[in-house]
Amino acid sequence: MTPTPRPDPARPDSVPYAPDHPDDSHRRAHRHGTDRTESRGGPDGAAPSVSPRAPFREVLHGHTVDDPFRWLEDGASDTTRDWLDHQQRFSHDVLAALPGRDAVERTLTHLMAQGARSPERVVGTRVFREVIDAEGEHPVLGVFQAAREDEAVVLWRRSALASWEPSPDGRTVACQILEGGREDRTPLLLLDATTGHIRNRIPRTRHSPVAWLPDGSGFFYAGTDEDGGSQDLWLHRHGRDRRVLRGTDDLDRFRARVWHGRWLTVEIRRGSETRNRLWLAELGEQPARPLWTPLQESADAVSTAHVARSGVVFLATTHGAPDGQVVVVDPNRPGPEHRTTVVPEEPGAPLTHLCLLDGAQERRPPRLLVARTRAGRPVLSVHQLGGIVPPRTLPVPSSGTVLSLESAPHGGARLGWTSWTTPPIAVPLDPDSSPAVTFPDDGPEPLEEWREFAPSADGTGVPLTLLARRGRPSGPLPTLLLGYGGFGHALTSSYESLVLAWVRAGGLVAVPDLRGPTARAGKHSTFEDLEGAADHLRRRGLSAPDRLALLGMSNGGLTMAAAMVRDPGRYAAVVAIAPLTDMVRYEQSGLGRSWRHEFGSAADPDQFRHLLSYSPYHRIEHGRPYPPTLLITLHGDTRVDPLHARKFCARLQSASSGNGPYLLRSYGDSGHTSMARSARHRMSCDVLSFAGHHTGLALTRAVTA
Secondary structure, eight states, X not given: OEEEEOSSOOOOOOSOOOOOOOOOGGGOOOOSSSOSOOSSSOTTSOOOOOOXXXXXXXXXXXXXXXXXXXGGGOTTSHHHHHHHHHHHHHHHHHHHTSTTHHHHHHHHHHHHHHTOOOOEEEETTEEEEEEOOTTSSSOEEEEEETTEEEEEEEEEOSSEEEEEEEOTTSSEEEEEEESTTOSSOOOEEEEETTTOOEEEEEOSBOSOOOEEOTTSSEEXXXXXXXXXXXXXXXXXXXTEEEEEEOOSSTTEEEEEXXXXXXXXXXXXXXXTOSOOEXXXXXXXXXXTSOEEEEEESSOSSOEEEEEOTTSOEEEEEOTTOTTOEEEEEBTTBOSGGGOEEEEOOOXXXXXXXXXXXXXXXXXXSOEEEEEEEETTEEEEEEXXXXXXXXXXXXXXXXSOEEEEEEEOTTSSEEXXXXXXXXXXEEEXXXXXXXXXXXOOOOOOOOEEEEEEEEEOTTSOEEEEEEEEETTOOSSXXXXXXXXXXBTTEEEEOOOOHHHHHHHHTTOEEEXXXXXXXXXXXXXXXXXXXXXXXXXXXXXXXXXXXXXXXXXXXXXXXXXXXXXXXXXXXXXXXXXXXXXXXXXSSGGGSTTXXXXXXXXXXXXXXXXXXXXHHHOHHHHOOTTOOOOOEEEEEETTOSSSOTHHHHXXXXXXXXXOOSOOOEEEEEESSBOSSOBOHHHHHHHHHHHHHHHHHHHTOOTTHHHHO
């Protein structure tokens, strides 16, 4: 699923809010077929040994907090390693024994191969492309001569790539690599585009796109000169590195871009905050000594700069416009009071992408391509400056997601696109042609998509996207309920083999647009939205509690774990990938300290009480029956520490009176944003088999669909 950024930042609220327990009459549904939770352990009746509890209590802000599995936070201890080995063996045996596993593996192999498309860059006569190797663990970066597509020079195949960017002359490629999926260090390599040899290696860098100088003599990148030091902006030129802009700490993330060889823009965002700083410099003759002009320093907004050949700056910004607008900025007077709006905000339709058409091939005044999301649908429009000619909407499919929108070197633009049935692609876009863009025909897909609204606890209508096979049978269907709910992001249409396999097998996929924290109920609004969606599906006869599985990752994993402990009778199974579960201590591991703007801080008494009121690990009640749960961790995850899943799994196994199973599965050579091919395949098989088994989905149907 593709999280689409929303300019409107969700703000945490510190008011404590206790979850209620609504009437549970809707849970007394008859199970379809046989009981699919044969035992607490799994199909063979085996169960993991109960994890040892080590009594640990601490008093925080006057509250006694129990943490019996604090010992599992130490992932390097022998005790934790032994526990993990046992959990891994147990979960493997349970998942391998689930019915239909062979059919699941064949289906996902086919669908993942269909989704194996890769982006490319053309520089002169050279074509740079990531090639999907059906037998390899990661895509291979290669370079082709435009006239000889069958002859490639392999530049990199040893690990996944965080990013890569050819130099303007095509002689060198700057690559940032992901070692074991880790994002806390992404070494930057300079590869010879003729031989693939490593010319240079810059070790202490963190994922941030490089920005080449127009003559290819150097580039700007983000990195540090010492382990644990602040992230700064550097210029690498003629084999030397010079700091050109200092950051504040190691949480700063830089995005630099050179415009028309003359101007440099730099966005700085701290962690995942929904605000940034923005700087502009004219490079002149000494790019190592840029003269900076601040375009945004302290505003509670996200802004992105696009510079025209004339030096006019266009800002896509949420300043004074939560759903985004485009303004013109005079670099000599950058204050908001001097800005002119050229594309006004459209409330309810967040602006997601902006592209400035002002290249050397454009023989007319600059134009703007604008992408928005309106009622869950992508909308693309072209805007003439001056306000005389009204904006013109460009036709695109009603279902899909704009991934990127960039000007092309030889005129027009390139549109990054994906949908439920279209893997990520980049296609040419010419706003002067009809049609402006042509999408590949992926063949017929018997998939039906529609949109409904589910009432939340406060009466808000939660948008709900639904996917099913055409001609679906009536009555409750095995349902996969996906969600995220935070950081100003929503799940939108994107190619995912697991989703297609579920629909092909006859299941229903439901994707609610969950809110983040609200002023009324804080983070509980997210869980109320999810419960509203589940209840709506039941009332409509589309699903039922014994047919409903939850699936979420990262913040979405927190959403699903919290929903499960609030009201376990609503769901047949839960899958949480890289979840946050201990919200009292989330700031002390991974990138947790960068998320205080979203969740609040346990150091604040009011915010602590709110965190404790929904923290999944702490809300588990002894003797309460929780649904079968699959928790997934990734070895190289440096954002969400796997300790969250370990502690949650151990407490579930110790406290639940349900049949289970409660499984913990871990995958190597994988991080929060990157997975090896075999690990992704195994994880998708595990998730599909587990959720399908506990909701009654006949997975063999997906093979013949």
